[in-house]
Amino acid sequence: MNKSKLLIIVSFFSIYVIWGSTYLLNKIAVAEIPPLLLASIRFGAAGIIILLIAKLLKKSLKISKRQLLNLTIAGFLFLVYGNGVFVWALKYVDSGFAALLASTQPLFVLFLLRLIDGKKMQRKSIIGVCLGVFGMYLLVSQKQIATSEGMIIGIFMILSCVLSWSYGSVFVSKAELPKNFFVSTGYQMTIASVLLLFWSQVFKEDITTVKTMSYQTQMSIAMLIVFGSIVAFTAFNYLLKVISPEKVSTSAYVNPVIALFLGWYFLDEKLTAQSIVASAILLTGVYFITSRKRISKNKIAPSQKT
Template identity: 35%
Template sequence: MHKVTKTNQNARRFSILLIAAFAAVYIFWGSTYLAIKYAIETLPPFLMAGSRFIFAGSILYVWARLSKDYEKPSFKHWRTSFIVGTLLLLGGNGGVVLAQHYISSSLAALLVATEPFWIVLLSWLWLKGTRPNWKVAFGLLIGFVGVYLLIGGQGGNSAESGTGQILGAFLVIAGAFSWALGSMYGLRATTPKSSALTAGMQMLSGGLVLTVVGTLKGEWTSFSIADISANSWFALAYLIIFGSLIGFTAYSWLLKNAQPAKVATYAYVNPVIAVFLGWLIAGEFFTMQMLVGAGIIVGSVALITSQDKSEKGAAEEIEIHESNTPTGNCKTLSASA
């Protein structure tokens, strides 16, 4: 009886953690579109992103270092961190940040929604995972339609044209693929058991690469600290705390504890948050078409995250070490959890 009660408590605790992690990725990452827009007004893109992740990564690394279950990272751990950090932060985040110099944040949010396609495709073909069923495929399709309606409903924003728009669109799509590739690589590569340590190492590695790229581009000589606006400073602080410390850590934890297709649904929910904040803070339009699009997106997320009971028994089992969860109570979970 005691074992059953403890198991139920662990299951409830894990469910709460899962909901909180998804909420962090959905809401905080959705708000980063507007924050990035303000940050790069007076800050160079690669140095801004690099400093953001180095600062946040340092905090997480020290926090993990002082924890009781700290394990000294091996060479393989650092190798994985540099590969994943480069793919996620330089290729993924860096691509989106740079693209917003050429296209609107709304168009960037729409194009980022291609990331679930890459996640599901790579999970199936590369990781030899379960073939996507009709619910997942249909959910991905209508989710993309919903994002299109959502962003297309902004009647007051005109899209940029010419080679700049093509370049910006390419950067975002390439960034979405890079993020998906890094996520899939990190899922099976050798990483520390601690999610905080893993996130900190990846942010330190990716931030260092971003800073090197910014230095090679000559960004240190293209701006003055005295010219940085208060909005950019505030946006950078917001990106560090909510986008990196909380959001990225939650994402890293989800990759170890949830099905990839479910984790990828953030790319559909983030634009809803981004457009709402744009309307609330920046005075952007909010139309009926956008409301319809938001409703379709919510429906697509529900469709992708649902599954037939008959499929649960066939789901691939993924071992989750105790220290992968903050509570240290979950040992083995289904990939569909």
């Protein structure tokens, strides 16, 4: 096996397993650390490390005023709302269940492209949308969910986060941003960290919790920073350069499977028969959407999103 093939395999492992595990890691950490503060710590550390890497690679960190504005908007859509609120919702929703809801992002992107650009949907996309909507209905219409007020709020907020991330994907595909993805990502994460810390204080989150967090939470945050935010994202951008976007986007329906298994194994999250059937239908719908003959030039950023 040559070096490039090995690198591709390792990169796919990163976007499949590492991103799939971020739901579990966030679920563990948010039990002790307030969600907005947690996201601020994670993205602040990752952003600074990524910018340092860019500097070591001798990439220019200079950006224009327009790029700064666009980076702020992207950081808000992806990381402040798209991730910060998502982590908050994990207080009420199982990590595997949340991952399944997040997998509907390609469906949201299709709707937005249709609404904003008037792009027509292909036959496979229409089938995928129908399956996705039906699978989502089966998933959220279960009796045990309908009777849980916190669960309903959590689901609603997660879907709003998916919408925010989806619009961010469309926005980034058109916006003027730094050409180097390390520079772009580093600034987005750093800016988002400041915004998240601001809103954390507005909502009066207890910042002193960082002093009393357990070793398990510390390790979860460290893994989110190093593997979830730096390694997996770097692997994702590498794959976009050497592999077709269709194949890279398969993470959208692999991540939930990983998250479901990890949530069941480590957190004893329960899986109902209806959830399993809904998952199969929903992920089949995502497959139809991401495997259509000609994927849009607008690259769909992954939902993980977390």
